[in-house]
Amino acid sequence: MSKINIGKKILSANEQYALQNSRLLADQKKLCLNVISSPGSGKTTILAKTITDLAGKLRIGVIEGDIQTDIDAQRIRQAGAPAIQINTNGACHLSAPQVSTALEHLPLDNLDMIFIENVGNLVCPTAFELGESFKIVVLSVAEGDDKPAKYPGIFAKSKVLLINKIDLLAHVDFDITKVEAESRRLNHGIQIFPISAKTGEGMNNWYDWLLKAAKQMA
């Protein structure tokens, strides 16, 4: 039997939608960040504080992915930003078609950038492109300093690592230097910001990066 090489990658349905989302965001010149972490690392708290602290400087919209409930979207709206909740009904990650639908419902003309808060899961969301500009990984110091070694995929693919809950550093065994070194071994150019969304420590470094990234896109 002869083999035909069609010489062209056939895109999955998810990849097709991701490409479509990516083109829409590029046309509209919007930065879009796909935020990925374990459950409970503080994604929503980081986004809510970022929205509040950058009010008047950066107009942010949020796509919230959760298995159930709209707890997170409510928190984002209370912080003052438009939020579209996607419930995955058991699925362990957001898909590009879901993000495509959510983008239709966000007031893009009035926004400078979009955060996608993925389902809390350090593994599966890594494998599904959504059309985002960059991935952001959040790691809480309470989760332990072996996580880059044990879950390398997301650390290798992210533009930024936010090491959150540094207010707990005195109470947990967590070696920031080890995490930074291991993350840079996986991903030479990764930007790393130790922060506490609770106390505000280190948040200004993250805001500087974010404002610059949004400006470069516009």
Next chain:
Amino acid sequence: MSKINIGKKILSANEQYALQNSRLLADQKKLCLNVISSPGSGKTTILAKTITDLAGKLRIGVIEGDIQTDIDAQRIRQAGAPAIQINTNGACHLSAPQVSTALEHLPLDNLDMIFIENVGNLVCPTAFELGESFKIVVLSVAEGDDKPAKYPGIFAKSKVLLINKIDLLAHVDFDITKVEAESRRLNHGIQIFPISAKTGEGMNNWYDWLLKAAKQMA
């Protein structure tokens, strides 16, 4: 077109292996607990401390599931128990065929019970039966008290909830009463033990349950 109801559930490959594992464990009268949580909730620390503290009372073997590395299996062996490491190479949960192979390599005759430490993931492992006697869910207080509402599946299916890292309670916003009420709403009979594997607080209640459960199986 006529429809034929074959009146019999066709088992998936995973379910077939799970059934086989379950029969093997029942024949050998071994308790087997499938431990599920987010990354960094403290599963390995709980198991290592349980192994050390119950030395001479309960002979424990461990099947370790990780995407990469054998860090956890090394920690378990240092605590004095036999451990079989399964690397899922990117997969987000353990499967019953993997557990079947691991069971062949554990010295079952010399063990009273087996822990399966699943891949750190609060979502996907919930859907894959491994042949275990019960599921155990671990939640660290650093993850926040909204987790039963947001990830109900595993709380609904577990026999025991270990609320870990209670030594951090003074430093985080976590309402234990809310978590207990929400977990019992999802799962009336769930056993809940607030513990700190770090300080040892509350561990005796967990050990009492575990020794009793292993005895009932033998």
